Amino acid sequence: MIHATKGIVLKTVKYGDTSIITTVYTELFGLQTYIVKGVRQSSKTSAGKASFFQPAAILDMEVYHNELKNLQFIKEFQWSILYEKVLFDVVRNTIAQFVIELVLHSLKQPEANPEMFYLIEDTLKQLDRGSDTLAANLPVYFALHLGSELGFRFNGIYSNQTPILDLQEGMYISEKPLHPYFLEDELAKYTSQLSEIDFYNDLETIALNRNIRRKLLEAYQTYLKLHIPDFGELKSLEILTEILGN
Numbered sequence: 001m002i003h004a005t006k007g008i009v010l011k012t013v014k015y016g017d018t019s020i021i022t023t024v025y026t027e028l029f030g031l032q033t034y035i036v037k038g039v040r041q042s043s044k045t046s047a048g049k050a051s052f053f054q055p056a057a058i059l060d061m062e063v064y065h066n067e068l069k070n071l072q073f074i075k076e077f078q079w080s081i082l083y084e085k086v087l088f089d090v091v092r093n094t095i096a097q098f099v100i101e102l103v104l105h106s107l108k109q110p111e112a113n114p115e116m117f118y119l120i121e122d123t124l125k126q127l128d129r130g131s132d133t134l135a136a137n138l139p140v141y142f143a144l145h146l147g148s149e150l151g152f153r154f155n156g157i158y159s160n161q162t163p164i165l166d167l168q169e170g171m172y173i174s175e176k177p178l179h180p181y182f183l184e185d186e187l188a189k190y191t192s193q194l195s196e197i198d199f200y201n202d203l204e205t206i207a208l209n210r211n212i213r214r215k216l217l218e219a220y221q222t223y224l225k226l227h228i229p230d231f232g233e234l235k236s237l238e239i240l241t242e243i244l245g246n
Helices: 049-053 090-106 114-129 132-149 185-195 200-205 210-227 236-243
Strands: 002-015 019-026 030-036 058-064 071-079 164-166 171-173 182-184
Touching: 002 030, 002 049, 002 090, 002 114, 019 049, 019 058, 019 114, 049 071, 090 114, 090 132, 090 210, 090 236, 114 132, 132 185, 132 200, 132 210, 164 185, 182 185, 185 210, 210 236
Parallel strands: 030 071
Antiparallel strands: 002 019, 002 058, 019 030, 058 071, 164 171, 164 182
């Protein structure tokens, strides 16, 4: 059957002389792999079509879907969102690549999760439209809320009584645990503040410097690794922490 769905491109590789295979996170079906034939041809009808499948591109698609197959087909596609900055600005593109890599490492099964789709889509939209401060804080916000969407939300809040965030147990506690996976002081406090944010614009009110962002991102990577089998290492993290301002 043919279905209309939005999709966020995560990864694309060449296939044969003229085609591609692309991994897309879709609104209707979650993580899917598609073959797109002929988009790398130099003909008038195909010229430039491969550019639609850059990582972070958001598309409106008509797709064939068969639950018994691992490789699906795309019938039609067009831009759902035309970015102004994400694909062209070095800093914002690096942030987008981090978001995409985080999704690829975190999502293993092709199950539908519209709320996850909207989180990724909204994050990329805000990255394109938001201020520089908002964009710089988006990676920590996204990594934290991705964990929540996967069912790993931290329990409790930072307070004088519970100033320690136990990353292994996922909760705020009163004393340091025996293992090394925890946050304390300002890192635990910032995490609590970021967890409570409901609107992206509120990210502009949280003053994080490069060092704090780096420590938070490393901690959130550790948290996801503790809860997601075979999570691996994020290649884009080191590059990201270098470009995120002072």
